[in-house]
Amino acid sequence: MVSAPLSQSATSRRGVTIVLFLSWLAVFFDGIDTFMYGATIPSMTSDASFGMTDLHAGNIGSYATFGMLIGALCAGMMTDAIGRRRGIMVCTIVFSVASAGCALAPSAAAFGIFRTIAGVGLGGLLPTAIAMVSEFATDKRRNLSIGILMTAHQVGGIVAGLLGISLLESAGWRSMYWVGVIPFVLLVPLIYAFLPESLSFLVAKGKMDKARATAEKLGMALPELNADGSGPKGSFLRNLGRLFQRRNAVLTLLFWAASFGGLLLVYGVSTWLPKLMAAEGYALGSSLSFLIVINLGGVFGLLVAGRTSDSLGPVKVAMLWFLVTAVAVCLLSVKMPVIVTYLIVFIAGFFLFSAQTMVYAAVAHVFPTRTRASAIGWTTGMGRFGAVFGPWMGGQLMALGLHDWGFAAFAAFAVSSMIMLLLILVVTKSSAGRAVDYSTPARESRISA
Numbered sequence: 219m220v221s222a223p224l225s226q227s228a229t230s231r232r233g234v235t236i237v238l239f240l241s242w243l244a245v246f247f248d249g250i251d252t253f254m255y256g257a258t259i260p261s262m263t264s265d266a267s268f269g270m271t272d273l274h275a276g277n278i279g280s281y282a283t284f285g286m287l288i289g290a291l292c293a294g295m296m297t298d299a300i301g302r303r304r305g306i307m308v309c310t311i312v313f314s315v316a317s318a319g320c321a322l323a324p325s326a327a328a329f330g331i332f333r334t335i336a337g338v339g340l341g342g343l344l345p346t347a348i349a350m351v352s353e354f355a356t357d358k359r360r361n362l363s364i365g366i367l368m369t370a371h372q373v374g375g376i377v378a379g380l381l382g383i384s385l386l387e388s389a390g391w392r393s394m395y396w397v398g399v400i401p402f403v404l405l406v407p408l409i410y411a412f413l414p415e416s417l418s419f420l421v422a423k424g425k426m427d428k429a430r431a432t433a434e435k436l437g438m439a440l441p442e443l444n445a446d447g448s449g450p451k452g453s454f455l456r457n458l459g460r461l462f463q464r465r466n467a468v469l470t471l472l473f474w475a476a477s478f479g480g481l482l483l484v485y486g487v488s489t490w491l492p493k494l495m496a497a498e499g500y501a502l503g504s505s506l507s508f509l510i511v512i513n514l515g516g517v518f519g520l521l522v523a524g525r526t527s528d529s530l531g532p533v534k535v536a537m538l539w540f541l542v543t544a545v546a547v548c549l550l551s552v553k554m555p556v557i558v559t560y561l562i563v564f565i566a567g568f569f570l571f572s573a574q575t576m577v578y579a580a581v582a583h584v585f586p587t588r589t590r591a592s593a594i595g596w597t598t599g600m601g602r603f604g605a606v607f608g609p610w611m612g613g614q615l616m617a618l619g620l621h622d623w624g625f626a627a628f629a630a631f632a633v634s635s636m637i638m639l640l641l642i643l644v645v646t647k648s649s650a651g652r653a654v655d656y657s658t659p660a661r662e663s664r665i666s667a
Contacts, residue, residue, distance in 0.1 A: 251374075
């Protein structure tokens with residue numbers, strides 16, 4: 219279901235603030251749960267009674283990201299059926315309850331099952347929260363609002379590292395997963411009490427009285443109705459088909475490949491950074507502090523990348539960001555003074571996380587309005603296969619004793635994504651290569667990269 223933007227003049231600051239704040243909290247806890255696995259791997263693999271090897275750790279990391287893939291692909295169908303408000307609640311409950319299962323897991327196999335279930339909730343939450351914030355935000359502040367929302371994930375990663383330093387040695391790795399139960403206890407009741415339902419969902423379901431009451435309460439305008447009197451709708455198969463019409467197919471496949479490499483890099487490094495740094499000779503506390511620093515860099519990177527792309531264009535910015543990421547990640551395999559290593563980790567985080575975000579921005583920039591939502595959704599979905607492969611690849615390298623090659627292997631995929639974006643730049647610069655909306659009379663889309 220594709221929602222129409224709400225009228226900027228009618229949008230209430232109070233309504234936007236409530237939606238952004240509660241969505242930010244949900245994504246914040248999503249970030250904690252996502253990054254806590256990487257923080258706990260060194261402790262779990264050293265727990266002889268638990269029986270987890272590096273190979274198991276890599277496989278479980280992939281199981282979790284596969285769960286995220288399922289969650290992300292099912293998020294749209296779920297929210298079409300039950301609404302975005304309930305969707306956020308369901309996803310939060312799923313990963314929170316699964317976190318309790320991880321804390322109680324008697325074996326690595328049981329842990330892997332619960333981690334996969336958690337992944338479904340984690341994967342479904344983020345796109346639902348983004349859609350929710352995007353609907354309620356004004357046109358002028360939509361990109362800023364989404365940027366603020368995305369910082370929650372990196373702040374969650376920072377907190378996961380801090381929790382690891384505070385809890386792992388004193389209370390054990392299971393205590394980390396008990397922290398994951400907090401959103402079920404605290405956040406779900408807040409969402410139930412204060413988060414409004416998507417107006418587009420209410421209108422699409424014909425609940426006009428409730429939609430009007432919600433809009434009036436928040437001082438917002440209702441989304442426009444279709445000709446048949448229904449709310450905004452999207453055609454799944456039609457929009458997917460447009461992505462592969464003639465010249466658009468090349469751009470679609472290039473963006474999918476770029477997203478694959480980008481998310482492989484994000485989840486591979488996020489999962490294995492503490493373990494790889496420990497293998498380089500750093501103590502557990504120091505290796506966990508690198509997780510804090512890389513996410514701190516990510517927060518600043520997300521805030522800077524958007525503004526830079528406004529002047530240079532998102533394709534060029536994403537290319538540059540992946541290039542710097544590749545260099546920084548490669549340098550992490552070189553033993554340097556600690557202060558220099560921290561600086562390199564910060565730089566890696568600054569460019570790493572926002573590089574993938576710029577891929578999504580580039581998709582939105584290149585594809586016309588009618589196919590934009592589908593293009594972003596499918597680029598995200600195909601990229602999730604990279605998210606599955608990244609943790610698995612790290613586990614294979616660690617199990618084979620090739621940890622020295624870990625950072626170089628991840629950096630190689632940053633280079634591959636940069637090459638894909640270079641090809642996209644070449645294609646979009648040619649008059650025959652721009653993404654086109656073939657359903658409109660205009661046969662060419664005047665788009666710059």
